[in-house]
Amino acid sequence: MPTDDDIFRALADPSRRRLLDRLHLADGQSLGDLCAGLAMTRQAVAKHLATLEAANLVVAVRQGREKHHFINRVPINEIAERWIGKFDQPRLSALSALKRNLEGEEND
Amino acid sequence: MPTDDDIFRALADPSRRRLLDRLHLADGQSLGDLCAGLAMTRQAVAKHLATLEAANLVVAVRQGREKHHFINRVPINEIAERWIGKFDQPRLSALSALKRNLEGEEND
DNA sequence: TAGATATGCAACCATAGGGTTGCATATCTC
DNA sequence: GAGATATGCAACCCTATGGTTGCATATCTA
Numbered sequence: 475m476p477t478d479d480d481i482f483r484a485l486a487d488p489s490r491r492r493l494l495d496r497l498h499l500a501d502g503q504s505l506g507d508l509c510a511g512l513a514m515t516r517q518a519v520a521k522h523l524a525t526l527e528a529a530n531l532v533v534a535v536r537q538g539r540e541k542h543h544f545i546n547r548v549p550i551n552e553i554a555e556r557w558i559g560k561f562d563q564p565r566l567s568a569l570s571a572l573k574r575n576l577e578g579e580e581n582d
Numbered sequence: 583m584p585t586d587d588d589i590f591r592a593l594a595d596p597s598r599r600r601l602l603d604r605l606h607l608a609d610g611q612s613l614g615d616l617c618a619g620l621a622m623t624r625q626a627v628a629k630h631l632a633t634l635e636a637a638n639l640v641v642a643v644r645q646g647r648e649k650h651h652f653i654n655r656v657p658i659n660e661i662a663e664r665w666i667g668k669f670d671q672p673r674l675s676a677l678s679a680l681k682r683n684l685e686g687e688e689n690d
Numbered sequence: 691t692a693g694a695t696a697t698g699c700a701a702c703c704a705t706a707g708g709g710t711t712g713c714a715t716a717t718c719t720c
Numbered sequence: 721g722a723g724a725t726a727t728g729c730a731a732c733c734c735t736a737t738g739g740t741t742g743c744a745t746a747t748c749t750a
Contacts, residue, residue: 612696612697613696613697614695614696614697624696624697625697625698625699628697628698644697646696647695647696647697648695648696648697649696649697
């Protein structure tokens with residue numbers, strides 16, 4: 475079971491985000507497909523995909539000699555709900571109270 | 583203007599996420615406040631806060647000899663909308679089409 | 691002003707991690 | 721079976737970066 479850390483770290487790298495973008499455009503691409511046009515070795519891409527798999531952001535299915543990769547939206551949604559939603563809810567009461575407090579002190 | 587990369591990278595570190603959690607519990611804390619109970623030097627915490635500031639996830643206000651830190655929800659919401667929302671929309675048509683395609687080949 | 695408190699800055703260290711090269715393995719096709 | 725294609729594995733390199741120590745600076749208070 476991947477941790478939050480696995481997911482955040484996997485998302486931290488721009489190359490991996492680009493790979494997810496590519497899979498978003500066309501899901502189920504093979505390693506070779508995903509390498510096309512990237513200034514990177516196949517092995518580098520494979521490593522990135524392994525990281526994404528470890529974070530469960532990508533699910534891979536071996537098909538003969540090819541390996542096809544699919545986006546898994548579940549972890550991203552979990553992160554969005556469990557983590558980003560937390561900061562999203564407008565707890566403006568406490569926030570603005572503190573800010574007002576500070577601003578008051580500043581202007582006095 | 584912080585880039586997506588700044589934000590994702592800032593969020594990638596568990597210590598920094600814990601700092602954001604702390605600020606979420608009590609916004610406007612000083613460096614010293616945020617250091618309390620952490621197995622880390624004050625300088626390390628200061629570095630993390632600098633990274634969060636660079637990503638505009640935290641806004642700091644100097645107040646006498648203290649520096650108070652506030653969460654900024656804007657970047658997180660932008661990320662959530664621009665990036666996570668993208669994967670959230672159920673583009674199941676293309677996905678399941680490709681999956682069906684693969685499964686079909688597999689079972690044949 | 692002197693000392694205490696709160697933070698800033700810089701050099702340094704060690705590890706993690708992105709990337710490469712080289713070779714091994716598995717699958718398809720002729 | 722032989723060669724071509726697609727991927728896996730391992731060692732290695734180099735930089736980014738999380739963390740430290742040491743000292744400087746600024747602010748508050750007695």
